[in-house]
Amino acid sequence: MDTQLFIEGNTSEGRDAPPSHYLFKIESFSLLSKAPLPKYTSNQFDAEGYKWKLSLYPVGDKHNDGEGFISIYLALVETSSFSFGWDVNVVFNFFILNQLQNKYVTVREWTERRYHAMKTEWGITKFMDLETFHNPFKGYLIDDTCVFGAEVFVVRSTFKRECLSMVKEPATCFHTWKVNNFSTLSDDYHYSSRFGDQQWGVCLHPKGAGEAKGSYISLYLYTFAGIPETAKWFVNFILRVKDQMNGEDIIFQNNAPNKNARSIEKFMLLAKLKDPKLGYLVNDTCIIEAEVTLLGMIN
Known part of the structure; x- marks a missing residue:
């Protein structure tokens, strides 16, 4: 798992348009955080020709040193039909809605990750610290409701030898x-x-x-x-x-x-x-x- 600390100074200023591929709204977040299961996994969604699921740990992924944070992961699902030795290179990003500003904000990393048979899930263990998340003046949890989102971009390797050169810090x-x-x-x-x-x-x-x-x-x-x-x-x-x-x-x-x-x-x-x-x-x-x-x- 990735370990990425969410620091507000490293987020973008936010944007009006919602994430392109998936929105995930949670009502009564406090009840979810007290539930006996450590994580909630979303329904599957389609993006870039593949099927995905989001997993959210409301009080952190404790097995990967995420306690005290929101942890969020993106899993590639329905891979049983893939050919032997498959891999999918992916650039993804997670968003959270600032409800006071009505803006979707994110950590701008766009890091490429390789999904394969032995590794079908990647994410951010320390996406946001719970103190920031629960602070009503920050705008991420309002009336016990929050909204997360994801965008997924797949880098396909073909015999045409297409090469994608990513910009390290896209502006x-x-x-x-x-x-x-x-x-x-x-x-x-x-x-x-x-x-x-x-x-x-x-x-x-x-x-x-x-x-x-x-x-x-x-x-x-x-x-x-x-x-x-x-x-x-x-x-x-x-x-x-x-x-x-x-x-x-x-x-x-x-x-x-x-x-x-x-x-x-x-x-x-x-x-x-x-x-x-x-x-x-x-x-x-x-x-x-x-x-x-x-x-x-x-x-």
């Missing part, structure tokens, strides 16, 4: 694009200014593209940096259209590696964007935000 770049005079935009596409070291850009089709034409707006995330012909970026990104009145943003998140563009043709219905009762188009202006984290390079 997230942010961009806000205020699109003025929306009603006067041509039907063609429009680009934001470039941002980040990889020269990211957002492309907007104000009246949709492809099958979405005429009914939706379409958004694309591009990189204008030079990429070798045989390479792709491994990116986690979020695109959102801001609700300027009610805070109910339209959000899309994905982490699929592509060559140059990541597209969402049916991002948002035009009728919804233009509805004056909603806050997406105010004074003929909409606001598009992007968050992009470069996790690695695939060759």
Whole structure:
């Protein structure tokens, strides 16, 4: 088992979007912590073509020096059909909801782990100390309720000899694009200014593209940096259209590696964007935000 101490100074500032693959809400946490079983194991969930389960030790994994902490692990399940000598290399991360800020926070490690027949579970023994967790001013346990989550990224080894080079300390770049005079935009596409070291850009089709034409707006995330012909970026990104009145943003998140563009043709219905009762188009202006984290390079 990994031994990783949760220190608030090492967490990210948090994000609005929930974890991509699994959310795990616990009500009456105090009752769970007093239960006779040392851990609770979630239902299985699908991620990256495999099946997984989360295990949570509410008062710590005492057999691995985790007493006084929340311990959390990710297990690969239903492996009986795998071929002899199988292994799966995985990059994963755990999240916890700060309910006071309504943000999902995590320790940003993205460490690669190898799952195989003799090792089907990895995790963090000292994810969060119980004193911090139970402190109501921290926001992790409110009204005896808490929320955990997980994201799982599988590195597949094939005879094509694909190589994923992970970024040791991935940084997230942010961009806000205020699109003025929306009603006067041509039907063609429009680009934001470039941002980040990889020269990211957002492309907007104000009246949709492809099958979405005429009914939706379409958004694309591009990189204008030079990429070798045989390479792709491994990116986690979020695109959102801001609700300027009610805070109910339209959000899309994905982490699929592509060559140059990541597209969402049916991002948002035009009728919804233009509805004056909603806050997406105010004074003929909409606001598009992007968050992009470069996790690695695939060759």
